[in-house]
Amino acid sequence: MTEASVSLRHDLLIRGGTVIDGTRAPRFLADVAVQDGRISAIGDLTGHSAGQEIDARGRIVAPGFIDSHTHDDQALLSQPLMPFKVSQGVTTVIAGNCGISAAPLRPDMDLPMPLNLIDVPANERFTRFADYLDALRQQPATLNVAAMVGHSTLRAVTMSELDREATPQEIAAMQALVEEAMEAGAIGLSTGTFYPPAVKATTEEIIEVCRPLTARQALYVTHMRDESDQVMQALEETFRIGRELDVPVVVSHHKVQNRPNFGKSQVTLPFIRETMQRQRVCLDCYPYTAGSTMIRADRGMLEGRALIAESLPHPECAGRELDDIARDWGVDRAEAARRLQPGSAIYFLMDEGDVQRILAFEDTMIGSDGIPVGSKPHPRLWGTFPRVLGHYSRDVGLFPLETAVWKMSGLTARNFGLEDRGTLAPGKHADIVVFDAATIRDAADYADPTRPAEGIDAVFVNGRLSWQAGAHTGARAGQVITRA
Numbered sequence: 201m202t203e204a205s206v207s208l209r210h211d212l213l214i215r216g217g218t219v220i221d222g223t224r225a226p227r228f229l230a231d232v233a234v235q236d237g238r239i240s241a242i243g244d245l246t247g248h249s250a251g252q253e254i255d256a257r258g259r260i261v262a263p264g265f266i267d268s269h270t271h272d273d274q275a276l277l278s279q280p281l282m283p284f285k286v287s288q289g290v291t292t293v294i295a296g297n298c299g300i301s302a303a304p305l306r307p308d309m310d311l312p313m314p315l316n317l318i319d320v321p322a323n324e325r326f327t328r329f330a331d332y333l334d335a336l337r338q339q340p341a342t343l344n345v346a347a348m349v350g351h352s353t354l355r356a357v358t359m360s361e362l363d364r365e366a367t368p369q370e371i372a373a374m375q376a377l378v379e380e381a382m383e384a385g386a387i388g389l390s391t392g393t394f395y396p397p398a399v400k401a402t403t404e405e406i407i408e409v410c411r412p413l414t415a416r417q418a419l420y421v422t423h424m425r426d427e428s429d430q431v432m433q434a435l436e437e438t439f440r441i442g443r444e445l446d447v448p449v450v451v452s453h454h455k456v457q458n459r460p461n462f463g464k465s466q467v468t469l470p471f472i473r474e475t476m477q478r479q480r481v482c483l484d485c486y487p488y489t490a491g492s493t494m495i496r497a498d499r500g501m502l503e504g505r506a507l508i509a510e511s512l513p514h515p516e517c518a519g520r521e522l523d524d525i526a527r528d529w530g531v532d533r534a535e536a537a538r539r540l541q542p543g544s545a546i547y548f549l550m551d552e553g554d555v556q557r558i559l560a561f562e563d564t565m566i567g568s569d570g571i572p573v574g575s576k577p578h579p580r581l582w583g584t585f586p587r588v589l590g591h592y593s594r595d596v597g598l599f600p601l602e603t604a605v606w607k608m609s610g611l612t613a614r615n616f617g618l619e620d621r622g623t624l625a626p627g628k629h630a631d632i633v634v635f636d637a638a639t640i641r642d643a644a645d646y647a648d649p650t651r652p653a654e655g656i657d658a659v660f661v662n663g664r665l666s667w668q669a670g671a672h673t674g675a676r677a678g679q680v681i682t683r684a
């Protein structure tokens with residue numbers, strides 16, 4: 201076979217689409233060819249042929265979306281088809297956020313909230329991070345994953361009680377576990393100092409535990425101590441940790457919540473912008489004015505409307521308003537919340553103006569923060585990416601489609617160091633989504649949160665067709681992405 205004839209024959213040809221390549225460059229008409237899981241050619245491929253051809257005329261062909269912020273650690277194993285993500289065009293997820301990871305854990309330990317949010321009892325517990333990644337390799341999911349180790353998980357597995365700062369011995373033990381996770385291929389470490397298991401961790405504890413990140417230039421990713429009245433101090437702490445370790449930091453799901461703080465993104469974003477001149481800072485955001493987290497009974501979280509997503513003692517309350525439950529029970533909201541624990545809830549605590557400002561900020565990546573458990577999850581689990589493309593880019597006009605795609609592909613791959621992903625070019629991994637820019641929209645809402653998005657034609661993961669015309673193909677071609 202001559203070389204010319206090799207290059208004319210491919211596994212897959214996506215014909216006649218409009219390519220948005222994930223770099224923010226203007227769209228262009230081109231055919232896209234795939235061979236052995238990589239993009240083999242882009243351009244006018246008349247005369248080329250392939251075993252599988254897709255007609256993409258009138259459609260956008262873009263890099264598969266990268267969900268920068270997920271809690272899919274266990275779902276990748278327990279729900280490996282990941283319909284809630286692949287149906288949106290997502291091809292890669294970043295797991296291990298907010299201080300919570302699937303490893304390392306002991307088989308016999310009890311998990312405090314919110315560590316139990318992602319734990320599936322039927323699933324295996326992993327004592328080493330390497331065992332978790334090996335399990336993902338042996339039972340691949342539909343999507344690619346890059347995983348981080350969680351600081352709260354490290355505390356839970358290392359410390360006898362969590363309501364205090366770690367001792368030097370415990371810090372050394374956690375450091376060794378971070379080293380093991382990095383060695384295995386973790387791309388970074390996340391903290392969740394907002395949550396009880398890590399509230400008592402000092403800045404110094406975090407810096408010392410994170411020491412192994414520096415040599416590998418792994419990421420420090422954080423659900424900050426405060427996203428409300430003290431958000432500026434929380435940003436300062438985050439940046440200080442990044443500076444002392446000399447590693448990139450990611451401010452997770454940036455927001456300013458509670459009514460007195462509405463509009464404060466006009467202060468946080470310039471501070472982030474200014475800090476970016478001196479050190480590496482990234483941030484992500486989900487496109488909703490409600491958050492979702494473990495059920496809490498503290499005053500700040502009970503300020504606005506609250507919807508119960510899941511309650512272990514009261515599963516019948518899923519989907520109900522906290523107010524209605526409290527009235528039926530004849531108790532106040534805080535008492536009702538306590539009785540509903542453990543579980544998760546949806547809290548309406550943000551301002552639409554802040555959400556739009558943060559989404560539109562040039563360097564903001566899109567991350568869902570979806571929690572893949574229960575029957576009434578926050579709609580971001582099924583709707584985040586089409587909501588940004590349809591509602592915020594097309595309908596609201598917040599930014600061009602090329603920018604929207606970049607915020608969920610090229611920018612994210614660059615920030616997380618995902619080699620050869622996030623853009624469409626010859627030689628890159630063939631993670632590709634084909635969608636209709638005119639009709640794409642999120643169908644999931646608070647009342648009906650598990651409706652798949654509309655307007656996604658086809659999703660390819662490492663060259664394998666995984667979702668087409670509203671149905672999963674059963675493909676499980678996901679790979680574990682580790683640091684080079």
Ligand SMILES: [Zn+2]
Pocket residue numbers: 297298423452453
């Ligand atoms: Zn979080």
